[in-house]
Amino acid sequence: MGIRSVLVAMLGVAVAGGSAYGAREYLDQSRAVAATDPAAALVTVVVAGRDIPFGQPIQPQMLQVLSWPRAALPPGAITDLNALVAQPGMQPRRATHEIAQGELILASKVSNFGEKVTIVQSLGENSRAMAIRVDAETAVGGFVTPGDSVDIVLTQGNNTTLRAVTILQNIRVLGVDQQADQQTDQPQIARTVTVEVTPEQSQTLALAQKAGTLSLSLRSLENAEDKPLESIRLSDILREQSPVEEPTVAKPTVRVRRANAVEVVEVE
Known part of the structure; x- marks a missing residue:
């Protein structure tokens, strides 16, 4: 019994060690892929920090910069804050569509610098x-x-x-x-x-x-x-009577006995 217990314990240690080694190798490989695969990397994106109404000038206090998976980046997403916020002396870009808080800022939803925004953009x-x-x-x-x-x-x-x-x-x-x-x-x-x-x-x-x-x-x-x-x-709609149905009025009845049978007859 003592030898069997020792063998079981040694087998358990070997399995645990092998699992730990395998997990470490998997994590190392995942990190290597993330470091070499551009699609797995993160990029910075600009999102709305609050709701931006149609026609509103884009101001820095309205925006936030977040990390975003490159593989999930939609076309037209703005990744450079300087490409969105006007520099001193420049006319601002404006929202050509309503932008909700937390929404990615897309180039299709903002005007060019100084461009007039009208109802046409919507x-x-x-x-x-x-x-x-x-x-x-x-x-x-x-x-x-x-x-x-x-x-x-x-x-x-x-x-x-x-x-x-x-x-x-x-x-x-x-x-x-x-x-x-x-x-x-x-x-x-x-x-x-x-x-x-x-x-x-x-x-x-x-x-x-x-x-x-x-x-x-x-x-x-x-x-x-x-x-x-x-x-x-x-x-x-001009009717002679109201469209509401009139209540049904029960007709009077009498009970008539014929031989051993009793019949209910309506009175006209």
Whole structure:
């Protein structure tokens, strides 16, 4: 028994030693690969230290420098702080898109030094910016803000010929009057709302503004489904009776006995 215990103990020591040696060799090899493989190295990147609104000049206090795996570096990421921050006497670069806190600063989201930033930079490919006339009633009481999505409803006609139809759905709001900051949450009574549309949709809007009154219908964040909607006329909602169903009134009944059978009969 004593010899067997000694042998077991020696075997355990040998296994533990071999595992430790193997682990050390693996770590040494990993360090060697990291030192020689450029893809495994870290690089410095510039990220937003706070939310940067559209059009905001890029200032040093808005930025942070972090280490980032080179292999995971997206195209266009800015790695040199001096390439982003203006030197004394230079005009600043500006955010051409909203940049969230902690987000990598990409060259596609900032302007060149001194470049003018307008709403054009926020347009998608093959999109157009078009303004439509609104007021407190047609613009959801002023609660439409840049970044919201809306449906656009056309109302036209007079008296009994009055009708309404949804002409465009899920349209992104670019600006309200001269305000294009998506961070704003203050309602305001606007006179114009600028929306992002395709060239075909811009023609539809141009005709619709001449044909009648345009109203905006604010969409929820979860509602992304579009479906065809038929126009509705004033005669469709002017009914002789309320659309609420009338309660059913039970008819009176009598019990009639015939021989040994009893029958319930309604009284007309």
